[in-house]
Amino acid sequence: MEVLKIATAGSVDDGKSTLIGRLLYDTKSLTTDKLEAIEKSSRKKGLDYLDFSLATDGLVAEREQGITIDVAHIYFSTKKKSYIIADTPGHVEYTRNMVTGASTSQISIILIDARKGVIEQTQRHFFINNLLRLKEVVVAVNKMDLVNYSEDVFNEIVSEFKKIQEESEYKDQKVTFIPVSALWGENIAKASTNMEWYTGNTVLDHLENINAEDFQKSTQTRFPVQTVIRPKTEDHRDFRGYAGKLNGGNLKVGESVTVLPSLTSSRIKEIYFFDKKYVEASSGSSVTITLEDDINITRGDTLVKSDEVAESFKNLRSTICWMDSKSLVPGAKYLLQHNTNRILTKIDSIETLKIGNYDAGEINSNLQINQIGQVTLKLSKNIYADTYENNPENGRFILIDPATNTTAGVGFINSLNI
Amino acid sequence: MxxxxxxxxxxxxxxxxxxxxxxxxxxxxxxxxxxxxxxxxxxxxxxxxxxxxxxxxxxxxxxxxxxxxxxxxxxxxxxxxxxxxxxxxxxxxxxxxxxxxxxxxxxxxxxxxxxxxxxxxxxxxxxxxxxxxxxxxxxxxxxxxxxxxxxxxxxxxxxxxxxxxxxxxxxxxxxxxxxxxxxxxxxxxxxVWKYIDQEKIKIPSIYFSHEREIFERDGLIWTASEHVFKDELEEVKTRNVRFRTVGDVTCTAAVESHARTIEQIVHEITNSPISERGARIDDKRSExxxxxxxxxxxx
Structure with missing residues (x-):
């Protein structure tokens, strides 16, 4: 069955968790025991309605404060498709968790409180969606019940949002606006009777009509080797297979491939998935590949089609979203993880990010937690990369602090030559 | 190939x-x-x-x-x-x-x-x-x-x-x-169930419907076993049950079921008003x- 991965975004108290809880309730995805637990907790909080945010705010600290601290992954399905929703936090201080949730999603739902309109967090989240190149955004203007279901208020917000959309440097996404009340379930799965001026789809109908396959961008094939499989058993004494996940495009038996970074070439002899051999494997498959020639390949190497060799770089220009409490400063050294490869890198410069008219915040040559900036890096060894725009899987990386081992930031490669 | x-x-x-x-x-x-x-x-x-x-x-x-x-x-x-x-x-x-x-x-x-x-x-x-x-x-x-x-x-x-x-x-x-x-x-x-079906993976028999001695407590079906405390008022009965989730005898409750094949199990859980862990005694201790x-x- 088709799977659609969705991230929610929006500021604190815009009703993200409530919207998801409502979707679950209206699609009958909340089982009796879960519903009883929500009823009990809602009563305990002194509410006379069901607090659906309790369906997704799974941590004690979240329920206590009524906020979302970290991503929750929620699963439900209709007859048409399966959904995975990453319910992400709205607080600026949890932006890193918002990026974590959005990074594995195909589309996003941005919530706006109808009483507040487009605010800084809306712009920030829309910017992150664009940075991730999400092709489809649903803007749910929530709490319409608190503005008397006013069409004027809705239209005002739509035009405000369209302004930031026009200023955005990424133009390929589709934006759909829906007026809703998540609390009362209006235009979530059921059409509202209080907003007859709105003739568009409910949120659920809109999601049902999205074709998830449209989001799979076919790019050049990259096969980062995770591990070499050498059983050395009687049946497979000379077997030497390269295990990995195929990114971007396909691979076929007989095709000429080049190993990066050694630039040696060979042909694909076999493509295994478990005990079966295939003529061709499509993008996204985890397979084991054997080659015609015995060449030296280890974890961190990447197989590509010989006529699609990526370029080699010693410096990178990238957009980095910083996720660590220890600020990023010029001269600092980090481990850069690019696919299965880890190399040392040194931060060269950090500048204020200027993309379109978006103001990501003034950077005084250091990047603090949850800030996004323009960073140039020097690499200890060449890497064969692409820009995130051209080949997302081969155009992104994480920075690991070698002292604390934490994932300190995520980077999107903008250009390889500085 | x-x-x-x-x-x-x-x-x-x-x-x-x-x-x-x-x-x-x-x-x-x-x-x-x-x-x-x-x-x-x-x-x-x-x-x-x-x-x-x-x-x-x-x-x-x-x-x-x-x-x-x-x-x-x-x-x-x-x-x-x-x-x-x-x-x-x-x-x-x-x-x-x-x-x-x-x-x-x-x-x-x-x-x-x-x-x-x-x-x-x-x-x-x-x-x-x-x-x-x-x-x-x-x-x-x-x-x-x-x-x-x-x-x-x-x-x-x-x-x-x-x-x-x-x-x-x-x-x-x-x-x-x-x-x-x-x-x-x-x-x-x-x-998981669809994968077990597709791959023909073998699983323990207690996932399928069988007769078992049970007793009821707090709306859950408990296994009558030497390891499970049962007071005298709790009456042991024989029922057709299966386990939807398997921990040990003391923390897993059974569900009434006649599902004897994976197809029947898939049908049963698709239509069940209760979640999988609704039968986990260990989760019910507190929120x-x-x-x-x-x-x-x-x-």
């Missing part, structure tokens, strides 16, 4: 995760309970490393209060596949005074498993423990990363988790820390039962 491979994305993701585990860690182990999720993990691991054998042992943290069918199944699977099985017993930690048996009507060794697990991690110096937990099971699990770092006391710092972006997994840790790895995080209960156990180092 087969034509074009179009892999199920969930299967591809799980295999990718297994391969990251064996290369990023020195000494991984697969936590095996004998339940359907850990059995599914064994199948995925087999696929990830074929034609090599599964390159890590299985470990069962045994409460001693097992369903005999699960243990029989475990031993048969290990033998047939030539796997290495480590068993560490909660009973041993009770005997040597490291754990204290619970008492009373609801006593269970479920939470004592944490102690035995942490002891075993130290004993074997495991740096990665692979488990079959899924995010759709429970609200605290819905919050957890695929590579979930534990400190040297086995504790989960749920408010300060390591960011996990795209498919890039960072398994770097300090000595003494360990990582819990959940390859089927994004699978739902239904995904935050799972989160609390996880913080302390539970699976």
């Amino acid at each position: 087969n034509n074009i491979l179009n892999q199920n994305p969930l299967e591809s993701e799980a295999i990718y995760i297994f391969r990251e585990v064996v290369t990023q860690f020195e000494n991984p182990v697969l936590l095996f309970s004998g339940g359907k999720d850990s059995i599914t993990l064994v199948r995925l691991a087999e696929k990830a490393f074929f034609p090599s054998k599964i390159p890590f042992p299985l470990m069962h943290i045994d409460t001693g209060h097992n369903f005999p069918e699960t243990i029989e199944f475990r031993d048969k699977l290990v033998k047939e596949m030539g796997l290495q099985l480590i068993v560490r017993k909660v009973q041993d930690d009770i005997d040597n005074g490291k754990s204290v048996e619970e008492t009373g009507k609801y006593s269970s060794r479920n939470s004592l498993q944490t102690n035995t697990l942490l002891e075993a991690i130290e004993e074997f110096k495991f740096d990665a423990c692979i488990g079959g937990a899924r995010r759709d099971e429970e609200k605290a699990r819905a919050k957890e990363r695929i590579f979930s770092v534990r400190n040297d006391f086995g504790e989960w710092d749920e408010k300060n988790q390591r960011p996990e972006v795209f498919d890039m997994l960072n398994g770097r840790i300090e000595i003494g820390q360990n990582v819990r790895v959940f390859p089927i995080s994004n699978w739902t209960e239904l995904d 935050a039962a799972m989160e609390t156990r996880k913080q302390q180092g539970y699976f």
Whole structure:
């Protein structure tokens, strides 16, 4: 069955968790025991309605404060498709968790409180969606019940949002606006009777009509080797297979491939998935590949089609979203993880990010937690990369602090030559 | 030879995760309970490393209060596949005074498993423990990363988790820390059953409808067993039941069912008004039962 991965975004108290809880309730995805637990907790909080945010705010600290601290992954399905929703936090201080949730999603739902309109967090989240190149955004203007279901208020917000959309440097996404009340379930799965001026789809109908396959961008094939499989058993004494996940495009038996970074070439002899051999494997498959020639390949190497060799770089220009409490400063050294490869890198410069008219915040040559900036890096060894725009899987990386081992930031490669 | 491979994305993701585990860690182990999720993990691991054998042992943290069918199944699977099985017993930690048996009507060794697990991690110096937990099971699990770092006391710092972006997994840790790895995080209960059906994976008989001596308490169906406390007013009856989730006898409730095939099970859970863990006695202790156990180092 088709799977659609969705991230929610929006500021604190815009009703993200409530919207998801409502979707679950209206699609009958909340089982009796879960519903009883929500009823009990809602009563305990002194509410006379069901607090659906309790369906997704799974941590004690979240329920206590009524906020979302970290991503929750929620699963439900209709007859048409399966959904995975990453319910992400709205607080600026949890932006890193918002990026974590959005990074594995195909589309996003941005919530706006109808009483507040487009605010800084809306712009920030829309910017992150664009940075991730999400092709489809649903803007749910929530709490319409608190503005008397006013069409004027809705239209005002739509035009405000369209302004930031026009200023955005990424133009390929589709934006759909829906007026809703998540609390009362209006235009979530059921059409509202209080907003007859709105003739568009409910949120659920809109999601049902999205074709998830449209989001799979076919790019050049990259096969980062995770591990070499050498059983050395009687049946497979000379077997030497390269295990990995195929990114971007396909691979076929007989095709000429080049190993990066050694630039040696060979042909694909076999493509295994478990005990079966295939003529061709499509993008996204985890397979084991054997080659015609015995060449030296280890974890961190990447197989590509010989006529699609990526370029080699010693410096990178990238957009980095910083996720660590220890600020990023010029001269600092980090481990850069690019696919299965880890190399040392040194931060060269950090500048204020200027993309379109978006103001990501003034950077005084250091990047603090949850800030996004323009960073140039020097690499200890060449890497064969692409820009995130051209080949997302081969155009992104994480920075690991070698002292604390934490994932300190995520980077999107903008250009390889500085 | 087969034509074009179009892999199920969930299967591809799980295999990718297994391969990251064996290369990023020195000494991984697969936590095996004998339940359907850990059995599914064994199948995925087999696929990830074929034609090599599964390159890590299985470990069962045994409460001693097992369903005999699960243990029989475990031993048969290990033998047939030539796997290495480590068993560490909660009973041993009770005997040597490291754990204290619970008492009373609801006593269970479920939470004592944490102690035995942490002891075993130290004993074997495991740096990665692979488990079959899924995010759709429970609200605290819905919050957890695929590579979930534990400190040297086995504790989960749920408010300060390591960011996990795209498919890039960072398994770097300090000595003494360990990582819990959940390859089927994004699978739902239904995904697991469909996979078991598709792959013709064998599972213990207690997942299918059978006659069993039970008694009812708090709206749940408890197994009548020497390990389960039952007061005299609680009447033992024979019913057609099956288990939807399998822990040990003291923490898992049965459900009334006539489902004898996987097809019937899929039909039953698709239409069930109750969630999978609605039959977990261990989750019902409090609203935050799972989160609390996880913080302390539970699976």
